[in-house]
Amino acid sequence: MLHKTKGICINFLKYRETSIIAKIYTEEFGMQSYLINSVRTAKPKFGIALFQPLTLLDMVVYHKPAKSVLQRIAEVRSRELYLGIPFDIKKTSLAIFLSEILLKTLHEEEPNKELFDFLEQSFLTLDKSENINNFAIRFLMLFLEKQGLLGQDVKHLFEELNKNKTSLSPEKLQEEIKYLANIRNGVEVELPNSLRQRLINYLLDYFRLHYEFFGEVKSLQVLRSIF
Secondary structure, eight states: OEEEEEEEEEEEEEETTTEEEEEEEETTTEEEEEEETTOSSSSOSSOGGGGSTTOEEEEEEEOOOSTTOEEEEEEEEESSOOSSTTTOHHHHHHHHHHHHHHHHHOOOOSOOHHHHHHHHHHHHHHHHOSOOTTHHHHHHHHHHHHTTOOOSSSHHHHHHHHHHOOSSOHHHHHHHHHHHHHHHTTOOOOOOHHHHHHHHHHHHHHHHHHSTTOOOOTTHHHHHHHO
16 A cells, blocks of 8 residues: 655665665654655666755655565655755754764654654755854754653653763763753754764763664764764
């Protein structure tokens, strides 16, 4: 049976000589893997540009309800073309970083419209914003909040990090984490790069406490070199 759904492409992997497997977070079915044949040919049915990280899609799909099944796409088109992310190296690097975070954390094959809408709006904001220095920090905090892993303030985050892993004194950690509350609330905060990187590291450590097999984030090094 055919179904219409919005989607957000997270990433893709090459499959055999001409095909790919695309990981797409859908509005109707949560995270799904789609086998797309002959996309890496001279005249593909679907252009591979549609499957770049964070691309917003309108899709018609064949859906089998069984878990861990490779699904198929009947039709797909870009829902809204990005004007910034593909052409701005900072935004491109952020898109790759965020797609890696989502690949490590989004596994549910059930719909979550609130989360889907949050992701969609976040990436449209990233595409259009001029000041994106603290975008990654704010996104990570709001994502944790949407997943029910962050309370009303940063106190719980401090307590867990302080208890589990930090090379800083509790006083220094608490002092630096206070910046997260303002950034989470949308306040423009000017930070030195070194502090911004530490705050991102704190948040990634927090992810590791809550997501099994989260591991290292390979794109983090590239992000650090750009910002």
